[in-house]
Amino acid sequence: MARVYNFSAGPSMLPEAVLKTAQAELLDYHGSGMSVMEMSHRSKWFDEIIQNTEASLRRVLNIPDNYKVGFFQGGATQQFAMVPLNFLTTGTADYLVTGNFSKKAAEEAAKFGTARIAASSKDKNFTYIPDVKAIDYDPNASYIHICQNNTIFGTKYVDVPQVDGIPLVADMSSMICSEPVDVSKYGVIYFGVQKNVAPAGMAVAIVREDLLGKSAKGITPAQIPTMMNYTTLLEKDSMYNTPPCWCIYMTGLVMDYLEHEVGGLEEMKRRNEAKAKVLYDYLDSQDFYHNPVQKEYRSLMNVTFTSPDADTDKAFCAAATEAGFVNLKGHRLVGGMRASIYNAMPAEGVDKLVAFMEQFRKEHQ
Template identity: 80%
Template sequence: MARVYNFSAGPSMLPEKVLRQAQAELLEYGDSGQSVMEMSHRSKWFDAIIKDTEATLRRVMDIPDNYKVGFFQGGATQQFAMVPLNFMTTGKADYLVTGNFSNLAAKEAAKFGEVNIVASSKDKNFTYIPDVNAINYDKDASYIHICQNNTIFGTQFVEVPQVEGVPLVADMSSMILSKPVDVTKYGCIYFGVQKNVAPAGMAIAIVRDDLLGHAADNVPTMMNYTTLLGKDSMYNTPPCWCIYMTGLVLKYLEND
């Protein structure tokens, strides 16, 4: 078999070692008598899988204790709506539009409040990143949103906005785990796992504790970060196979 090198912006290549381990455990995980794709998310085997996956991510990214980690269905695109639904407490937010996905995130957020496009590189077809220190941010904004690495256009924030009292929210889908990140600079980091971590079907969000619990009462239950994070991502059946594969990749990164 000749495996190809896949450089597409969608599902990423996975380490062969990880794929072979998943193959070996496909029919039976440990002594469970079943595949991870078949087992109850309330079982002792999956409970160990999800806890170990979160613990490994915390070690690899050096995530502080005052941040929650959640595993969400819907991918990063669903996070475009979850962010304003949970964090737009002042009714407005600042967005930096530097590519396709930050543009989509801004349009989605505009359904729920006032979106201020405080900087954009659209004038030059998204070929540069604006100077984050030369932007007039709204100090009454609920948060500042960026897409830190722009998949289609190949640009990336080296320096990120830091405004006292205004949390930074970042979509890191196409750069996550590619280099160390200072999590403390962000109120929330989210990413679809398919570009850098695991098969498609899941997003991970890392949310600072103080941002939780402020969603309006009419926010749908499954769009409220507190619902899932308060139940350790197991309010309902989580994307078990994606979590399992994420755990394998994280262990590979940590040990290899």
């Protein structure tokens, strides 16, 4: 069958060119006589792969030298625990709850200390982002945690909290590499790779060096489970144990693609804004479909919408799947539909989806 337009929220589409490279090299990477999947992680072959991956990630994201970059297992969810275990030095942190994953991050942190909900947008079903300048932050907070793009509710931050002396920790799982980010505003950035970067099975963390070597109040660094200790794993260059080599390799291919095929994150942002505009403009131009998000906070990556009722939503998803637009069903917490239009979704995928939506509207309104 032809490749479908896959609107999954993650794991999600990868650039076809990247998949073709992976396919071509699968049994013999660069004349090594081995698959990347078979390589010793201590071999010169893999050493080159991991070094190049980190270097291109650093270039693409413009990561300053005083930040370490690490490759971790356990997805973004494991980061939810690692962040407090390593950085909750005062015993309390401020969490901004703007959706399901920021809520989960706060709940996980509460296992290891106080996760104070400094702000929440639950009052309007997470359809907006609280004004970060109007929040009363705890001066004793070890850090402020945000989820920069809310995958399920389709919102994103415009401004991010900036409080002197309190590091900002951001889950960027569903927007990383979709646009440039000023890394220097953050103490820690982390993301699961399975949306914009690579197949599932890895998280990347970008950690400002001065935050390392510590632990949550009440425990010593030596009491952190080793696989959750950023300091140990970063000191070992993500090779404390066998890393997720294939994910690292795929991340490298995607970074190459972003750098050399796309031309960097400014251009990626331009393309993503153009794609999102097509879809939001259409959503705003008729009254069959509806997007509930306050306009300024609309995500470039995850676009939610509903049709007039749940039965029609269902019929829509079935017809869309039939037509080669897959995984459009909204998350159960929101219902309706969600089109995740990550970096690898081509513009024509969005154009064709809109054409399909209009066709469906005509038949059902």
